[in-house]
Amino acid sequence: MSKLSFLAGLGVGYVLGAKAGQKRYAQIRNHAERVWSSDPVQARVDTVKxxxxxxxxxxxxxxxxxxxxxxxxxxxxxxxxxxxxSLHRGTDHRLHADTTGYGPGGDKLP
Structure with missing residues (x-):
């Protein structure tokens, strides 16, 4: 029985809240429309544009x-x-090694 009364109370609360919410939403929307269409706001909008x-x-x-x-x-x-x-791309776009520095071989080791 407690579950049933809880669900009934929830349903009544939802319906009443929805009606009150709808009225408040309409009030807020009407106020916002009045502010938006006022001359000072529209003058500023034109300036920004x-x-x-x-x-x-x-x-x-x-x-x-x-x-x-x-x-x-x-x-x-x-x-x-x-x-x-020590590596670079040549004009042929292939890799070329710089052989004047250090590299493999006994004569090029530090």
Whole structure:
């Protein structure tokens, strides 16, 4: 019996709370609409819109430069090689060793 009365109380509370919540939501929504459509708020919105339009080319240029730099950096990290100083890529794109320094062989050991 206690479970049944608990569930009934829960159902009544939900229905009453939903109705009260709906009224309060409508009040908040109406107040927000009045504030948004007021002259001072709309004047500020127009100012911000104009500022955004004026600054858009500069922001686009900066974003473009940043994207190019990021792309170049990513390309370098993905395609670049971290070779020791004694190795390099020749004009034929093959690895070449620097034979003037230390390397294998008895005459090149320290």
């Amino acid at each position: 104009q500022t955004v339009k004026d600054q858009a080319p500069a922001v686009a240029a900066k974003l473009g430069d940043a994207a190019k730099s990021a792309g170049a950096s990513a390309k370098e990290r993905l395609t670049g090689e971290d070779l020791p100083p």
